[in-house]
Amino acid sequence: MCALSVKRSEDFSRWYQAAVIEADLAERSSVRGCMVIKPWGYSIWENMQSILDRKFKELGVRNCYFPLFIPVDLFAKETEHIEGFAKEMAIVTHSKLEKIDGKLVPTGPIEVPLAVRPTSEMIIGESFAKWVKSHRDLPLLVNQWCNVVRWEMRTRLFLRTMEFLWQEGHTAHETSEEATEFAKMMHGVYNWFITDILKIPAIMGKKPDYERFPGAVNTYTMEAMMQDGKALQAATSHYLGQTFSKAVGIQFQGRNEQLQFAYTSSWGISTRIIGGLIMTHGDDEGINTPISISPYHIVIIPIIKDEMSKNSIFEYCEKIRSVVNGNYRVLIDKTDELPQNKKWDYIRKGVPIICEIGERDVSSDSVLFHRRQPNIEKLSCRFDEFEAKSSSILQEHDNTLYKKALAMNEEKTIRNIRTIEQAKEFFESGRTGFVVANWKITKNDIEQLYEMGVSVRCSLIDSPEEFILAKAY
Secondary structure, three states: OOOOOOOOOOHHHHHHHHHHHOOEEEEOOOEEEEEEEEHHHHHHHHHHHHHHHHHHHHHHOOOOOOOEEEEEHHHHOOOHHHHHHHHHEEEEEEEEEEEOOEEEEOOOOEEEEEEEEEOOOHEEEEEEHHHHOHHHHOOOOEEEEEEEEOOOOOEEOOOOHHHHHHHHEEEOOOOOOHHHHHHHHHHHHHHHHHHHHHHOOOEEEEOOHHHHOOOOOOEEEEEEEOOOOOEEEEEEEEEOOHHHHHHOOOOEEOOOOHHHHEEEEEEEEOHHHHHHHHHHOOOOOOOOOOHHHOOOOOOEEHHHHHOHHHHHHHHHHHHHHHHOOOOEEEEEOOOOOOOHHHHHHHHHHOOOOOEEHHHHHHOEEEEEEEOOOOOOEEEEEHHHHHHHHHHHHHHHHHHHHHHHHHHHHHHEEEEEEHHHHHHHHHHHHHOOOOOOOOOOOOHHHHHHHHHHOEEEEEEOOOOOOOOEOEEEE
């Protein structure tokens, strides 16, 4: 029996949608292209947010909040930036509605149209220009947790929606070297988070010039392979040079008493990474989450057959919780849903350990439970063994996820491709995966690859002469 209604081997795209919806992570909104993130899905995001926020603060980054609305004429000060986002912008042009002939009609045109935040370089830069007066004000390190709107025409839950949640960090520095090093350091932070915390094997890369963030000098990326062999851009960090400083006037008095423009960086990761997590670790039973971000590590389901046994079973469930609750997040599900339905619901949600406790377990002082990885397995142990047994399983849980994902990556990666002909042969055969290539790629090569739906994802940080080709989300 598979817990999900669709298997990966049948239709990976439909399987993904089923995993999101049937694991109760999110649902489509009545607003086209938008989604409702449900409590289980939002809990995953909160846990991610908590880990990253703590890391940012350790590095001296402070949280701020900036406006959702950005005057279009402010964007216009940086032409490359506005051109890069022009097709994705939602624009506010009116300020009020009036009822005319029975219909609500916008009637108050505003003088300067407002873009609904697609990214915040310009609006944050405008504030930086007020805050920075001297080299003593630098470096300036801020971050905001917020929503972003990009007018996508084809949307998928978590992966590509018109509104999504993210963090965007912005910094200003005295020198180019400092700004570059900070952008690279944040690239390393994302590598740590994605690889070590989320257990997603990912490639640290640098985007080619034609794939850079609009207005950036360099864009550093984390590229992760999904189970269908496609790439997902998991996080990015940008060295922006003086592009935005000159556009909005971030100037300071330098050590030589001369006015100079600051050097800036920006960096971000979004709820898109939840989609990447599902497509990396999910299976035909549902999603799987690493321990650090799991809403619950252990769920205890009481099996109540009559009112006489109810109190003793609840007390025993509390006893089980008490021995593991200090180290792990534990839930006793006392809702009226059928126990069998609860079990499969938590399997779909990827809970690492699911206990089923009835009269027999109470009388025998034992614990019946299911482990989620490496496969669903029914186990039992004495009560006094459960603390050590569950701890061992949970410690091994993350290693299992990473090993599975790494083996998939290695299986779907082909190396030492030296010509466009070899690359085309791979993709035209219908295969997917990462192609590690090394030749002097031309504009014509890039166009041929685009025709097949393939792009140059990045050059490798550790081996700049090599680059990754892949189909992507």
